[in-house]
Amino acid sequence: MKDIRYLDDISSLVLTDEKCVGCGLCIEVCPHGVFEMQHNKARIVDFNACMECGACVNNCPSGALSVSPGVG
Numbered sequence: 001m002k003d004i005r006y007l008d009d010i011s012s013l014v015l016t017d018e019k020c021v022g023c024g025l026c027i028e029v030c031p032h033g034v035f036e037m038q039h040n041k042a043r044i045v046d047f048n049a050c051m052e053c054g055a056c057v058n059n060c061p062s063g064a065l066s067v068s069p070g071v072g
């Protein structure tokens with residue numbers, strides 16, 4: 001069986017760089033390894049792994065993340 005992946009390029013996840021304060025919480029809570037810390041900012045490194053669970057959005061203290069659950 002092939003790896004189960006969400007459809008490519010369809011997640012509604014958006015990271016607004018300027019708002020990120022580099023707390024790292026999104027990296028801690030994301031169950032799919034979507035983020036990495038680079039230069040004290042979160043970066044999306046595996047966009048297609050996002051299944052729009054909303055955990056990162058709910059934990060981001062600065063409103064840098066948004067996702068519309070159920071779009072993908």
Ligand code: SF4
Nearest residue numbers: 030050051053054056
């Ligand atoms: S919505 Fe869920 S899967 Fe997607 S990046 Fe945020 S924590 Fe990870």
Ligand code: SF4
Nearest residue numbers: 020021023024026060
């Ligand atoms: S939770 Fe928000 S502020 Fe913290 S690293 Fe992630 S995007 Fe940046």
